[in-house]
Amino acid sequence: MAGPPTTPAPTRGRRDRRGEQRRAELLEAAIHLIGAHGLDAVTHRAVxxxxGVPAASTSYYFRSKDELIDEALNTLATREIALLRARREALGERVADLAETTEALSGWIEEQLTPEGRIAMLAQYQLQLEAARRPAARQILAAWKDGTDDLAETAMSSLGAADVRTAGILLVCAIDGLRLRLMASGHDPLSPQQLRATIRALLAGLVGS
Known part of the structure; x- marks a missing residue:
């Protein structure tokens, strides 16, 4: 699997433990603002x-809004890849079982549909779209894609898909589409049973294609 995304080491602010904690708090605040109110809500003062820190704190640690957004994207990407890897490792050999994989994917999606999870997911999509316009962020997006593709292909290979690469790409796209549908207004939410039936049918179809 590809390693976690990397960006140039930051140079502003304290480099001790306290400084790193403050940077992390500011990045979490920026991610929450993006998810709850959009990218336009991100200013040094608002973050x-x-x-809950002095107004000058953000500019002390981040030169610009662009740098803050890049690092927020990197933080989300690194976290998402780590969470997906942890789920894969927790499944172990059970990833080859259709029922186990269905439950793991369904549980992961349900976690993202909680109020806190929705904010994080909205921030993720907004940051990914913004990064597509920013050449400096392409390395982060590439690492995120590679990590996600690798996990999807591992699952498809374990389940016995004939064309692992194609099945992995389709799985990632289908999960993205399903998450957006479940977040969007105008769509009735799926019950836990309906969600699992949908995921199971998706996996079975990809394995058999």
Missing amino acids: AAEA
Whole structure:
């Protein structure tokens, strides 16, 4: 699997444990603002207020809004890849079982549909779209894609898909589409049973294609 995304090491602010903690708090505040209110809501002052720290704190650690957004994207990407890897390792050999894989994917999606999970997922999509316009962020997006593709292909290979690469790409696209549908207004939410039936049919179809 590809390693976690990387960006140039930041140079502003304290480099001790306290400074790293404050940077992390500010990045979490920025991610929450993006998910709850959109990218336009991110200003140095708003991020500091969300984090509950002095107004000058954000500019002390981040030169610009662009740098703050890049690092927020990197934080989300690194976290997402780590969570997916942990789920894969927790499944172990059971990833080859259709029922176990169905339950794991369904549980992961349900976690993202909680109020807190929705904010994080909205921030993820908004940051990914913004990064597509920013050449400096392409390395982060590439690492995120590679990590996600690798996990999807591992699952498809374990389940016995004939064309592992194609099945992995389709799985990632289908899960993205399903998550967006479940978040969007105008769509009735799926019950836990309906979600699992949908995921099982998706996996079975990809394995048999």
